[in-house]
Amino acid sequence: MATKKAPTDETTEEKIKAAARKVFTKKGFSAARTRDIAEEAGINLALLNYYFRSKEKLFDIVMMENLQQFLLGLKSVLHDEKSSLTEKVAVIAEEYINMLKANPDLPVFVLTEIRTNPEKLADTMKVKTLLLESAFFKQLLAATKGKMHPMHLLINIMGLTVFPFVAGPLLQHVGSLKTEDFHKLMDERKKMIPMWFDSILKGI
Amino acid sequence: MATKKAPTDETTEEKIKAAARKVFTKKGFSAARTRDIAEEAGINLALLNYYFRSKEKLFDIVMMENLQQFLLGLKSVLHDEKSSLTEKVAVIAEEYINMLKANPDLPVFVLTEIRTNPEKLADTMKVKTLLLESAFFKQLLAATKGKMHPMHLLINIMGLTVFPFVAGPLLQHVGSLKTEDFHKLMDERKKMIPMWFDSILKGI
DNA sequence: TCATTCTTTAAACAAATGATTAAATCAGAC
DNA sequence: GTCTGATTTAATCATTTGTTTAAAGAATGA
Numbered sequence: 507m508a509t510k511k512a513p514t515d516e517t518t519e520e521k522i523k524a525a526a527r528k529v530f531t532k533k534g535f536s537a538a539r540t541r542d543i544a545e546e547a548g549i550n551l552a553l554l555n556y557y558f559r560s561k562e563k564l565f566d567i568v569m570m571e572n573l574q575q576f577l578l579g580l581k582s583v584l585h586d587e588k589s590s591l592t593e594k595v596a597v598i599a600e601e602y603i604n605m606l607k608a609n610p611d612l613p614v615f616v617l618t619e620i621r622t623n624p625e626k627l628a629d630t631m632k633v634k635t636l637l638l639e640s641a642f643f644k645q646l647l648a649a650t651k652g653k654m655h656p657m658h659l660l661i662n663i664m665g666l667t668v669f670p671f672v673a674g675p676l677l678q679h680v681g682s683l684k685t686e687d688f689h690k691l692m693d694e695r696k697k698m699i700p701m702w703f704d705s706i707l708k709g710i
Numbered sequence: 711m712a713t714k715k716a717p718t719d720e721t722t723e724e725k726i727k728a729a730a731r732k733v734f735t736k737k738g739f740s741a742a743r744t745r746d747i748a749e750e751a752g753i754n755l756a757l758l759n760y761y762f763r764s765k766e767k768l769f770d771i772v773m774m775e776n777l778q779q780f781l782l783g784l785k786s787v788l789h790d791e792k793s794s795l796t797e798k799v800a801v802i803a804e805e806y807i808n809m810l811k812a813n814p815d816l817p818v819f820v821l822t823e824i825r826t827n828p829e830k831l832a833d834t835m836k837v838k839t840l841l842l843e844s845a846f847f848k849q850l851l852a853a854t855k856g857k858m859h860p861m862h863l864l865i866n867i868m869g870l871t872v873f874p875f876v877a878g879p880l881l882q883h884v885g886s887l888k889t890e891d892f893h894k895l896m897d898e899r900k901k902m903i904p905m906w907f908d909s910i911l912k913g914i
Numbered sequence: 915t916c917a918t919t920c921t922t923t924a925a926a927c928a929a930a931t932g933a934t935t936a937a938a939t940c941a942g943a944c
Numbered sequence: 945g946t947c948t949g950a951t952t953t954a955a956t957c958a959t960t961t962g963t964t965t966a967a968a969g970a971a972t973g974a
Contacts, residue, residue: 518951533826537740540932550953555933614825617876618818622737624879634884655895657885658902661874669869672821672876675828680838681861691859698862702910709909722921744962754923759963 519557521547527568531615535565535622569619569626576616577633579605584640591645592707596700599667603692606671613672649707662706666699723761725751731772735819739769739826773823773830780820781837783809788844795849796911800904803871807896810875817876853911866910870903 525547529538540561544551558564583589583597606612620627637643646656670677670692678688729751733742744765748755762768787793787801810816824831841847850860874881874896882892 534738534740534822536738537826539930541930551932552934552954553952556951559933561932611825614818614822617880618738618822620879621815621818622741624883627880627883634886637884654898654902655885657881657887657895658899660884661877661881661899662870662906664877665869665873666866669873669876670865672873673865673868675824676821676831677861677865679828679831680841680864681859682838683861691861694858695862695865698858701913702866705909705913706906709905709912743960745960755962756924756964757922760921763963765962 518547518549518553521549522554522557522564523568526564527572530565530568531572531609531611534615534618566626572612572616573627575605575609576612578636581636584637584642587641591642591649592700592704594642594645595663595703596696598663599699600696602667603696606668607689607692610671610674613668617672649710651710653710659703659706663699663703666695666702670695722751722753722757725753726758726761726768727772730768731776734769734772735776735813735815738819738822770830773820776816776820777831779809779813780816782840785840788841788846791845795846795853796904796908798846798849799867799907800900802867803903804900806871807900810872811893811896814875814878817872821876853914855914857914863907863910867903867907870899870906874899 522543526538526543529543529546532538533542540554541551543564544554554561554564558567580598580601583594583601586594589597643656646659649659650656674688677683678685681687683691726747730742730747733747733750736742737746744758745755747768748758758765758768762771784802784805787798787805790798793801847860850863853863854860878892881887882889885891887895
């Protein structure tokens with residue numbers, strides 16, 4: 507028997523997964539064709555089914571990893587007992603914006619597929635308990651002073667951070683921005699979002 | 711020749727358009743099948759091509775109308791010379807939230823399709839000039855006091871208002887919210903968003 | 915009523931697409 | 945080298961899906 511190769515990024519299996527992530531994330535499940543993925547990966551079409559029984563199985567794997575990237579990248583920040591709420595918001599904004607600059611299609615993809623297939627979220631992800639038991643959430647709750655649902659503040663942080671990427675092409679068109687200009691704006695927001703968040707807190 | 715019927719909502723043509731809007735908006739262009747639309751409309755499949763030469767032509771029409779609804783519903787507000795910036799934000803939040811409660815799939819649909827097909831936006835829409843020449847934009851520009859790109863404030867308004875609907879299912883899952891609870895939160899935001907916006911302005 | 919045109923229907927077509935097969939090729943064990 | 949199992953390839957299959965066709969039905973005007 508052939509010894510199992512170490513799964514470097516040069517494995518056929520890894521090439522397929524990388525190509526699948528790219529094509530799925532860009533076009534969504536339905537519009538992505540297995541032939542697109544095979545071509546992107548530079549492999550024979552049949553290998554896709556050889557390594558991952560079906561398009562859907564392959565999708566599930568990529569989807570899971572995308573979700574992880576989108577939701578669980580901030581685990582350590584959320585549980586940091588020492589940093590203040592505003593400091594956490596600064597880290598979240600910084601990390602998300604960096605990640606989204608590199609993966610601008612990720613949020614629309616994730617949010618579309620969650621919308622299409624909400625049950626997959628519930629099964630696989632523990633994001634809910636992760637968040638609710640975090641130091642971050644406790645601080646969020648404290649900051650509301652009982653005057654509003656803490657979800658509002660969470661929505662605001664996410665909205666200020668993620669939304670510009672969701673609406674990227676539209677905003678670039680309206681603002682006559684090149685991708686470079688857009689990225690510059692997004693970098694500016696890394697410092698601004700925690701300040702805006704503070705302003706909001708003061709106004710409560 | 712048959713006299714042209716008045717295009718009530720009972721016309722076959724209108725039934726197809728309504729069904730198409732529903733199916734396209736929910737599933738996106740690729741995942742929507744012409745047979746889905748025909749069934750939803752309760753008409754024979756061939757009628758779809760009889761009235762609208764192709765799936766894509768039908769899509770373009772629905773897309774245009776969705777875009778109009780998403781972007782141009784606020785024309786009168788934007789050009790109101792009398793109201794203050796904050797008052798405009800209040801109206802925008804109020805109207806958008808009402809519209810989005812009734813059409814929760816609209817933003818993801820519009821933003822996905824703009825992403826997939828950015829050129830369609832440029833041709834058909836005059837949203838850019840509409841916005842840039844509005845009283846609203848002038849007020850936005852004045853409010854920045856030259857300290858930031860006015861686009862930041864626009865992004866914030868949209869992000870605070872639209873994002874919760876984009877991320878709706880995810881937020882409902884994380885917050886253990888029923889649709890009713892979620893709508894209640896959204897209603898609360900109608901008053902809160904202009905206040906938050908004011909807080910942000912004060913902090914500039 | 916008859917003729918004409920518009921509308922609707924059932925059936926079929928052609929292309930696209932996910933999946934499978936059978937043979938060829940490769941890599942390692944002996 | 946030879947054997948064995950894993951990997952890869954080209955070809956093919958079966959289904960889905962957008963579209964078309966030809967005929968039937970309904971409406972309108974003479």
